Amino acid sequence: MGPIFSMADFLDMLRRRVGVISAVIIAGCFGSLIWAVLTPHTYVSSEVLQIEQPQISDELARSTVESSAARRLQLIEQQLMAHDNLVKVIEQFGLYGDASRPGMSDKVDLLRQAVTITGVAAVREGFSDDGAIAVLTITAAMDSPETAQAIAHLFADQTRALATSQRQLQTRETLAFFEEQEKTVQAEIAALDTALAEFRSANDISIEGSLDFSRSELGSLNDALLTLDREIISAQLALENIDRSGNTRAATVQREEEELGRLLDSLNTQRQLLLDRRAALSASIETRPEVERTLAEFERRTTQLRERLSDIATRRSEAEVGFTLENAARGERFITLEEARVPEYPVSMSRKKRLLLGVAASAVLGLVLAFLLELRRPVIRTARQMQRETGLLPVVSIPETRNPKKRKGIAKLWQDRSEAGLQGRAARQARHPASR
Numbered sequence: 001m002g003p004i005f006s007m008a009d010f011l012d013m014l015r016r017r018v019g020v021i022s023a024v025i026i027a028g029c030f031g032s033l034i035w036a037v038l039t040p041h042t043y044v045s046s047e048v049l050q051i052e053q054p055q056i057s058d059e060l061a062r063s064t065v066e067s068s069a070a071r072r073l074q075l076i077e078q079q080l081m082a083h084d085n086l087v088k089v090i091e092q093f094g095l096y097g098d099a100s101r102p103g104m105s106d107k108v109d110l111l112r113q114a115v116t117i118t119g120v121a122a123v124r125e126g127f128s129d130d131g132a133i134a135v136l137t138i139t140a141a142m143d144s145p146e147t148a149q150a151i152a153h154l155f156a157d158q159t160r161a162l163a164t165s166q167r168q169l170q171t172r173e174t175l176a177f178f179e180e181q182e183k184t185v186q187a188e189i190a191a192l193d194t195a196l197a198e199f200r201s202a203n204d205i206s207i208e209g210s211l212d213f214s215r216s217e218l219g220s221l222n223d224a225l226l227t228l229d230r231e232i233i234s235a236q237l238a239l240e241n242i243d244r245s246g247n248t249r250a251a252t253v254q255r256e257e258e259e260l261g262r263l264l265d266s267l268n269t270q271r272q273l274l275l276d277r278r279a280a281l282s283a284s285i286e287t288r289p290e291v292e293r294t295l296a297e298f299e300r301r302t303t304q305l306r307e308r309l310s311d312i313a314t315r316r317s318e319a320e321v322g323f324t325l326e327n328a329a330r331g332e333r334f335i336t337l338e339e340a341r342v343p344e345y346p347v348s349m350s351r352k353k354r355l356l357l358g359v360a361a362s363a364v365l366g367l368v369l370a371f372l373l374e375l376r377r378p379v380i381r382t383a384r385q386m387q388r389e390t391g392l393l394p395v396v397s398i399p400e401t402r403n404p405k406k407r408k409g410i411a412k413l414w415q416d417r418s419e420a421g422l423q424g425r426a427a428r429q430a431r432h433p434a435s436r
Contacts, residue, residue, distance in 0.1 A: 017370035024369060028362020029355075036354035041346035042141050045148040047156040048338035049136040069133040069332070070119065076162045077117050080155060086111050089154065093147060114141045115155060135337065145343045152340035160334045167332065171323040178316035185309045192305065196298045221278045228271045235263050 014021065051069060079085065086108045090096065096107045120135040138159065140151035239260040 013370055013374055017373060020373065021363075021366035021370050024366035025359070025362050028365065029359055032355045032358020032362065035358060036352075039354065040143040042143060043145040043148045043343040044139060044141045044347045045145070045152045045340045045343050046137055046139040046338070047152045047336065047340035049138070049156060049159065050335045050337040051133050051136060052333045052335055070121070072163065072166060073117075073119055073133055073136065076159055076166070079162055080117070080158055081112055081115075083108055085158075089151070093150065095142075095147070115139070115151065117155070117159075136334070138340075140340075141347070149340045149342045156336070156340065163332075163334055164326075168323075168326045171319065171326045175316070175319040175323045178312055178319050182309065182312045182316055185305055185312060189302065189305045189309065192298065192302055196295075196302075199294065199298070218278060218281045221274050221281070225271060225274050225278070228267055228274065232264060232267045232271070235260055235267060239264070 087104060090104070090107050090111060096110055116139045118137050118139070119133040120137075121133060136159070138152050138155045140148045140155065142148035142151060239257065242256050242260075
């Protein structure tokens, strides 16, 4: 404890350093007064939002918004605390106009610290956490009660609007995606049907069971060719057996030759057509395994596309239901459970407490400074300290005496008047000793 070992030493220190302590306390009082007057009060206003679950059960009408409420609220909070949005709020209310740091970035940081968004998780069902939020509290701390209430209400309105638009946008995008997928698959099926029709026409398999039909047709063509060959032979024999002797007129012979020639030409033309058809049928029968594999591939691809189209149609119907629910406000909703109110009292320390705290701190600082000065000059001032430090008991203790300082100015005039008054009183008492 240095030179302070007892209450008497402490009191002696106070007597010696009363000037320093008084100066520090007076300066502290003025500083505390300025601090209490210039420091603004802080008012807090909160708005509580309750998150209601969809009015229609998911088993009956399922919504397409699958992400948890906690994640969506986290995204909403990030959008609310974005720099551009906070700049709009600051410009709308004229916040922090008298701040010591007038930069917009500093004002944005101050507003981020002043506004807090906290959520309370809903009670779990079972052992899994589905991320559901039951209550959302938006708190604003400002230097004005009206501003605190307005800021909390504004952020609550923005939260509700962002939550609604976010869910509607997600359901709209989901519905648009499945509609686009459905159109794409339908176009693929139409293109595949067109390609299949062209392939059937090119390979002459426009009817089912065309392989057996082609074989039966090939047999019919062979029979027809055999019949034509017989007719051709008969016509040739008839042409050779024409009577060209002199008994028949030349015109008659010429007419018969021309008729038989036209008949042979017609029969040969028919025979050539049948031969071409038989060659085509024979070629198609030879390539039939490859054709059958191609048809099977067409059938498999068509089946896959139709199953995919059915699945997409089912999902599109669910997306339509979810979109209808969100547009009709039948999905998840944010309900104002407790509206932000104008605070009646500040949450910050009162000016009186600030002043008392500053005075107490200055008093402690004065005592500490006086103690440091005592440590800086550890002088033995009393017989008690002499005996404690050296073990020797002093015989005589002579106190420190100082010559009185000559006063000047008003102090000297006041002293002269006091001395003259005392001398006059003594003279009166000497003349009138009975008045004593």
